[in-house]
Amino acid sequence: MTPEQYFERVPKSVDMNIRSELYSTNEFTFAVAVILSAQATDKKVNEITPALFAAAPTPARMLALGEDGLKSHIRVISFFNNKAKSIMGLAARLMDEDGNNDENYKFPARYHNRDSLMTLPGVGQKTANVIMNVLWGAPNIGVDTHVFRNAHRYGWVGGDANTPEKVEEQLLKKIPKKYHGIVNHVMVLHGRYICKALRPKCADCPVANLCAARDKTV
Numbered sequence: 469m470t471p472e473q474y475f476e477r478v479p480k481s482v483d484m485n486i487r488s489e490l491y492s493t494n495e496f497t498f499a500v501a502v503i504l505s506a507q508a509t510d511k512k513v514n515e516i517t518p519a520l521f522a523a524a525p526t527p528a529r530m531l532a533l534g535e536d537g538l539k540s541h542i543r544v545i546s547f548f549n550n551k552a553k554s555i556m557g558l559a560a561r562l563m564d565e566d567g568n569n570d571e572n573y574k575f576p577a578r579y580h581n582r583d584s585l586m587t588l589p590g591v592g593q594k595t596a597n598v599i600m601n602v603l604w605g606a607p608n609i610g611v612d613t614h615v616f617r618n619a620h621r622y623g624w625v626g627g628d629a630n631t632p633e634k635v636e637e638q639l640l641k642k643i644p645k646k647y648h649g650i651v652n653h654v655m656v657l658h659g660r661y662i663c664k665a666l667r668p669k670c671a672d673c674p675v676a677n678l679c680a681a682r683d684k685t686v
């Protein structure tokens with residue numbers, strides 16, 4: 469199955485209106501949600517973020533909530549201690565730099581590129597890619613567990629692509645440019661609900677007749 473075949477058919481089977489299933493209220497809370505979602509499901513993160521973002525929707529209010537207050541909201545999320553430190557660091561940096569306390573918080577324009585975003589506490593390559601892609605429609609590929617697994621399953625990346633960075637690099641070469649903006653969204657939703665890690669639901673898959681995956685179930 470070529471990337472062209474996949475990206476012509478699969479988007480019709482997933483909801484393309486939502487850009488992310490993570491709950492957020494503005495660009496700052498989206499970044500916080502992405503940080504919380506590392507090694508945790510969106511569903512779990514979405515259970516605790518409505519209360520957290522009601523209490524701390526901006527960097528200033530996150531600082532006012534304080535690290536202990538933040539931890540009391542995110543205690544059920546994996547690695548919550550480290551994530552709390554990252555989020556407090558992120559809030560402090562953004563607060564220092566522009567002091568924006570608007571509930572419709574937007575990142576300063578200088579952060580609209582991956583290298584600048586990655587200078588922020590808690591923002592690694594995957595987080596930066598997801599922020600760029602979801603918030604600003606940039607053609608970055610956030611390689612999460614679904615994208616990583618299925619890029620290998622479809623044979624779109626080589627066996628040497630053993631890190632998210634290498635998978636992203638090879639996918640950007642393999643997949644035609646016109647699809648780059650939707651790669652993350654389509655592969656995450658298709659991977660989460662249909663082309664799952666265990667027992668993929670091939671009977672419901674729009675590319676089942678083209679797919680040569682070894683663990684195909686039809």
Ligand code: SF4
Nearest residue numbers: 663668670673676679
């Ligand atoms: S046919 Fe099955 S293994 Fe292949 S892409 Fe669809 S869900 Fe995944």
